[in-house]
Structures are given as structure tokens and as C-alpha cells.
Amino acid sequence: MSAEISESIRFLYESEIGLGAWSWGDRMVWNYGKGYTDADIEDGFKISLENHVNFVDTAEVYGNGRSERLLGQFLKRTKTPVIVATKFFPMPWRWTKATVVRALRHSLERLGLEGVDLYQIHFPSPLVPIENYAEGLASVHKLGLARAVGVSNYDKNQMQRAYTVLAKYDIPLASNQVEFHLLNRSAEKSGLLARCQELGIRLIAYSPLAMGLLTGKYSSENPPPGVRSGKYGSILKDLQPLIRLMTDIGKDNGSKTTSQVALNWCICKGTLPIPGAKTVRQAEMNAGAVGWRLSEEQVRALDVASDRFTK
Numbered sequence: 458m459s460a461e462i463s464e465s466i467r468f469l470y471e472s473e474i475g476l477g478a479w480s481w482g483d484r485m486v487w488n489y490g491k492g493y494t495d496a497d498i499e500d501g502f503k504i505s506l507e508n509h510v511n512f513v514d515t516a517e518v519y520g521n522g523r524s525e526r527l528l529g530q531f532l533k534r535t536k537t538p539v540i541v542a543t544k545f546f547p548m549p550w551r552w553t554k555a556t557v558v559r560a561l562r563h564s565l566e567r568l569g570l571e572g573v574d575l576y577q578i579h580f581p582s583p584l585v586p587i588e589n590y591a592e593g594l595a596s597v598h599k600l601g602l603a604r605a606v607g608v609s610n611y612d613k614n615q616m617q618r619a620y621t622v623l624a625k626y627d628i629p630l631a632s633n634q635v636e637f638h639l640l641n642r643s644a645e646k647s648g649l650l651a652r653c654q655e656l657g658i659r660l661i662a663y664s665p666l667a668m669g670l671l672t673g674k675y676s677s678e679n680p681p682p683g684v685r686s687g688k689y690g691s692i693l694k695d696l697q698p699l700i701r702l703m704t705d706i707g708k709d710n711g712s713k714t715t716s717q718v719a720l721n722w723c724i725c726k727g728t729l730p731i732p733g734a735k736t737v738r739q740a741e742m743n744a745g746a747v748g749w750r751l752s753e754e755q756v757r758a759l760d761v762a763s764d765r766f767t768k
């Protein structure tokens with residue numbers, strides 16, 4: 458059963474897809490500075506807006522603040538309204554609700570904004586009770602620094618605890634951002650997605666292209682560069698049957714690409730995918746994942762073909 462969506466967070470349901478900004482400034486995973494420039498990123502951002510993709514997800518730790526700074530610069534140069542989501546990182550010295558408020562004020566300086574649309578706790582901390590940061594989210598909401606508040610990488614129990622704290626103040630927990638794609642369906646299999654839908658919490662699907670694997674361009678012979686091959690290396694050898702099915706399904710939907718099929722599958726599951734893009738071409742292609750729907754039969758076929766990847 459789906460909950461009625463609170464009016465104040467309805468804007469999160471108006472986006473079918475977003476734009477992830479992790480690679481904007483990140484050298485460790487995404488090799489920022491090699492192969493793509495700030496101009497490429499801005500062009501991708503602009504083309505996304507032209508295609509009505511105006512939900513952008515960043516975080517204070519992406520590129521050590523550079524992602525937020527770049528977004529701040531781009532925002533100054535566009536007149537199109539942008540929905541800005543950023544995140545608080547649970548550094549080990551951050552224990553209290555006041556640290557959440559302070560961290561957001563720093564993010565706002567980098568973004569050049571008075572407030573954000575969505576402020577999320579990036580990860581639950583193993584050291585700090587869930588309730589402390591949830592109180593921090595309530596504070597930033599009450600101060601008008603965040604229009605809505607959410608969490609990320611929270612399991613069902615952690616999410617429920619944050620939800621309960623916020624409910625005391627009549628503040629909805631707007632979202633839970635977790636890894637979700639055809640190669641990682643844990644959110645679906647664990648019941649987290651269903652619980653989000655019961656509580657009216659938007660599940661934001663991160664790495665919806667499995668960090669590029671579901672675009673079909675990588676294989677055992679041509680693995681993705683850097684740390685990505687470590688994360689997904691063992692999957693590459695089993696990936697091709699799924700990619701072939703996605704290619705066929707794409708063709709049956711009027712020449713859609715495997716990336717578009719991967720993202721549309723996330724949308725069909727009721728989630729908000731936020732693919733990262735480094736170039737105009739990628740941003741444009743990802744925007745083409747909306748405005749059409751896979752059939753129920755195609756979703757079922759993808760479920761069957763991807764089942765083995767998530768225990």
C-alpha cells in the first residue's frame with residue numbers, strides 16, 4: 458500500500474530522473490581532469506536542463522567540495538530553476554545535531570544559495586545514534602535551510618528511526634538514496650523499496666547504470682578503468698546475456714539504448730534514478746530514458762535475467 462505523499466515533498470515526484478554530480482571534481486574514482494573538463498560538465502548540465510532534467514544530486518565530499526562549487530557556478534549562469542540536493546558526511550568528529558546545521562551552512566556557501574531543496578545524511582554513522590543526525594535534519598528544516606530532508610544508505614530499521622524522529626516535528630522523511638540498478642536489486646529484495654512506498658519516502662536510485670556497466674560499453678575484454686573494475690570485475694564475465702536482452706528490448710522500444718533501458722527499468726520500479734554524466738552525449742542520452750515506459754512483460758524479462766546478480 459502506498460502512503461499519501463505529503464504536499465511539501467511532492468516536487469521529488471515531479472522528476473522522473475536526475476543528474477548525479479559525483480564525478481564533478483572527483484579524481485579518485487572518476488579521474489576528473491583526465492578526459493573531461495569543467496566545460497564538458499557544464500555543457501552536460503545545460504543539456505540536461507534543456508531536456509527538463511533539473512534535479513541535481515551532489516555532496517559536500519564530492520571532489521572535496523569542488524562538485525558543490527562547480528554547481529554553484531553553473532547555477533549563476535542559468536535562469537532555469539534547478540532542484541538542488543546535497544549531503545552531510547558523518548565525519549567521526551561530528552556527533553551532534555549542531556554539526557549538521559554547520560555542515561549545511563558550509564555547503565550553502567559553496568553552492569552560493571540560501572537553502573537547498575533536499576539535504577541528506579550521506580551514510581549512517583557506526584558511532585553516532587541515528588537520532589542525533591535526524592534531529593539535525595529537523596533543525597535545518599525548521600531553520601528554512603532545507604525544503605526537504607532525507608537519508609542515504611539507510612536500511613529499513615535505520616530509515617524507520619529517522620522517520621520517527623522527524624515525525625515528532627511533523628516533518629516528512631522525504632527520501633532514502635541507495636544503490637539500485639539491474640545488478641544490485643537489494644533494495645527491492647530486502648523490502649526497503651516497499652517500505653519506502655508505504656511511508657511515502659522517495660527511493661532515489663544511485664549508480665543506476667552500475668557506474669557505467671549497464672551502458673553496454675564495458676566487458677571482460679574492455680573493463681572500466683580504475684577502482685570500478687575492482688568493484689564490478691567479477692560480474693563482467695556474466696554480463697553479456699543481460700546486455701543482449703537490454704539491447705533487444707531497446708530496439709523494440711524505438712531504438713532506445715541499453716543505458717536508457719537500464720534507467721527506464723529503475724523508473725518502472727517506482728524509483729528516481731540519478732545517473733552521472735561526463736559529457737553532453739551521455740547527459741542527452743540519459744535524458745532520453747523518460748517519456749516512455751517498458752512494458753510489464755519487458756520489466757519481468759529484465760527481472761528474470763538480472764536475478765542472479767542480487768542474492
Ligand SMILES: NC(=O)c1ccc[n+]([C@@H]2O[C@H](COP(=O)([O-])OP(=O)(O)OC[C@H]3O[C@@H](n4cnc5c(N)ncnc54)[C@H](OP(=O)(O)O)[C@@H]3O)[C@@H](O)[C@H]2O)c1
Binds near residue numbers: 663733
Ligand atoms: N549516496 C551515495 O552513497 C552515492 C553513491 C554513489 C553515487 N551516488 C550518486 O549517484 C550518482 C550516479 O551514480 P554514479 O555516478 O556512481 O554511477 P552511474 O550513474 O551508474 O554511472 C555514471 C558513469 O557511467 C558513464 N555513463 C553515464 N551515462 C552514460 C551513457 N549514456 N553512455 C555511456 N556511458 C555513460 C560515465 O562514466 P564513464 O564514461 O567513465 O564510463 C558516468 O560517469 C552520483 O553522481 C551521485 O550523485 C550516491
